[in-house]
Amino acid sequence: MLIGNYKVSYAADQAIFRTPASRAWLWVLLGVAVAFPFVAGDYFLYLANLVGIFTIAALGLNILTGFTGQISLGHAAFVGVGAYATAIAATRLGLPFWLAVPAGGLAACLAGALVGTPSLRIKGLYLAIATLAAQVILEWVFTNWTGMTGGIRGINVAPAGLWGFEFDTDRRVYFLVAGLAAFHTWAAANLFRTRVGRAFIAVRDRDISAELMGIDLFRTKISAFMISSYYAGIAGGLWVYFAKVVTPESFPLSLSIQFLAMIIVGGLGSIKGTLFGAVFVTLVPEGLRAVVQGATAYSPDAMSWLAPMKDIVFGAMIVGFLVFEPHGLAEIWNRIRRFFWLWPFPK
């Protein structure tokens, strides 16, 4: 039972793990993550990889939108830039994956710096439209720069290899994805304990006050864009080694919206929320599909009207969450936790 949380230093206030129990739970979670590939089948591993890749990408978007307050509708395109850069580095330059994936991150980072430039002059919805333009332009480049991107057919990439070990199955790719997702989650959580990260939050809360405090707005916004796109690029690079093919149709505007949905449902400005959001947006539709599939066993014709129902249910769930908890799943989680701090005593 936790009756208080007394802090006597700034370090304690900044700590990611406030109590020994939360640290212990993290170890449990890590244990589960390591044990998972040994018990799960192909289907669940595939979904886990998808969640892992989306987590990295959504973390990037949350750094930009949730923590720095800059809306982006072009996040999927940055994932695409990373994916193409990785695929090109791997196939044209023959780089191994441990160089090709960071190359993807770097390329996306540069693209992000470019697209982020207008953010000095425009913000809010206007910036959203500027980033939407980036999404459209980049998608066009993926399709039409045939010499580099392979046009509509895209690029096929061989599985990642390390000292003769091939990451060719979902089980093996899982270790790659889970490792990188864990590292990037750790890095993001720690980013906001540094001066740069705190500057992001200051800019989000009130950009003019932030500037008065001596924060270089332009530099801060651009670095937020760069870090965010770097995350997207890493996700894109992993995507390439996960899907083994990259085509322009893999990074549509709807994917950008999906990333936004993840961070909004999970919790803007929350690392934990990003994880929840990525899991929710990826797995709930799968769960609903399984329910519909189960129902068709009883009535084969049910599919025709049940199948569209799952989209409606999913949409209603998102609206419901936002109405009842605007701070997202992360806040719901916190509330449940607070309840158990005092349990079994009433508040």
Place this chain on the structure above:
Amino acid sequence: MTMTLKSTFAALLAAAMTTAGAQEEIKIGACQPITGRFAFAGGQLNAGLGDSIAFANEQGIVKGKKLTYFFEDTGYDTEKAVASFKKMMAQQNPAIMYGESTGQGKAITPELNSKYKIMYGSTSFSSELADPTTHPYSFVSGPTYSDQFGILLQYIAKGAAKGVRPKVAFFYSDTEFGKDPIAWGKQRAAELGIDVVAEVVAKVGAVDVTTEVLNLKKAKPDFVIFQGFVMAPIPEVIRAARDHGLKTTFMSTFWSMDKGIIEKLGEDAEGYMGVNPYGYYYEDTPAMNAMRKYNERVHPAEAKYRPNSYIQGWFTGMVYVEALRRTVAAGKPVTGDNLMAALATIKDWDTNGITGKVTFVNNKAAVGRVYRANVAKGIFEPASDWIYVK
């Protein structure tokens, strides 16, 4: 001695069981785009494939085996489709799978080749999936889009007056679906003595097509071939072209050849043509009659008309069944390799009017027929015999 007696007895028992006992089950799974952007065809593809397999069971085409069909909705989303594919492979271990899109076909290829090794058919007519060197387990149940372009161009070349070079424009969308046959189309046109006078790219579902139509007006093509659209902007383009007084013949490939487009176009459908790899549901051929009869019995509510996507699903089912029949008849185990080998032996196979004579070369059957809209009757009628291309 007792051991040999015992094993002989066991063998006899096993033999008796396979001949007299329960039929062995062969599973066929499908990832179908029943919801999402492809929903206009997904439900019918699913019905066609499922019915075709049920029909084959009734007829007992694959001797001593019972075929079971199961499917999942994928919402025309590549990631969901791949997940669904893996789930079905893990849970049911089917001998044959059906996929919802070109994207899914490409995404599962590495594992299809290295791990699953089963026969894979799909909704796709992409040339890429009909390349046996890179995609040894997948096939296209009909002609690829390139073949469909080849059929149309061959038809145009044949109908041209001596010494006149027909002028053709390609009107396509900026998607994989739209661009797939364009390079081959240009090459084939040059070989056949046809001039490609314009290439116009438009968005799927575009409403304002003024610029595109003006481009056509400048180029004055005799024929315009659409690719990469299903409905919009085809009616818009034809209508605007007629308003501008263009006397062009408009043509399409499979997805824009259902009779729904005639209803949509109304009077402007006059002269609209295109290639269909299969016959129409209302045609008077033995196979279509049997298909209609089956529908009247099993789905009386929908027996009046079935769109082309239903026929595509049905034909894909027929190909599965034929490959299974040949494999089982040869006494070989039902594996992906054996099924694909059996597919390659299909030559001049008579489908009694579902399509022409079917020969699988390079994992595709390059046959189709040119149809023309009959506005008064609201249907498509054959404008040529079955055309075979290489």
